[in-house]
Amino acid sequence: MIANSCKIATSEQIQQLEKLEVLDVINDLLRETDSMLLLRVLDIVYAFLYHGQKFMNDEGENYYINVLDNIGAVEKIEDLQDSPSELVQKKVENILTKFFELE
Numbered sequence: 839m840i841a842n843s844c845k846i847a848t849s850e851q852i853q854q855l856e857k858l859e860v861l862d863v864i865n866d867l868l869r870e871t872d873s874m875l876l877l878r879v880l881d882i883v884y885a886f887l888y889h890g891q892k893f894m895n896d897e898g899e900n901y902y903i904n905v906l907d908n909i910g911a912v913e914k915i916e917d918l919q920d921s922p923s924e925l926v927q928k929k930v931e932n933i934l935t936k937f938f939e940l941e
Contacts, residue, residue, distance in 0.1 A: 856886070861905060864911065865909045868918070886906070
């Protein structure tokens with residue numbers, strides 16, 4: 839339900855979800871093995887990063903990239919590139935190419 843809500847949420851609603859510590863829960867769920875659950879979790883990550891583009895810091899960085907990095911979620915997202923699920927791999931690739939500078 840949160841994944842669907844995030845898809846249509848305003849930036850203000852995304853900020854409220856952050857205050858409710860939704861990203862901490864999402865971070866924990868990034869270690870799950872159920873591919874359908876991971877796809878929904880990645881939808882939420884995508885929504886936060888999409889809205890984070892509107893809140894760039896002084897260095898021009900996406901606000902939510904910094905938040906996700908600080909809680910250890912970025913590493914977990916990168917690890918999902920090796921998921922047994924091709925759908926999860928594709929969603930992660932989409933997130934990484936759209937929001938992160940790839941090395």
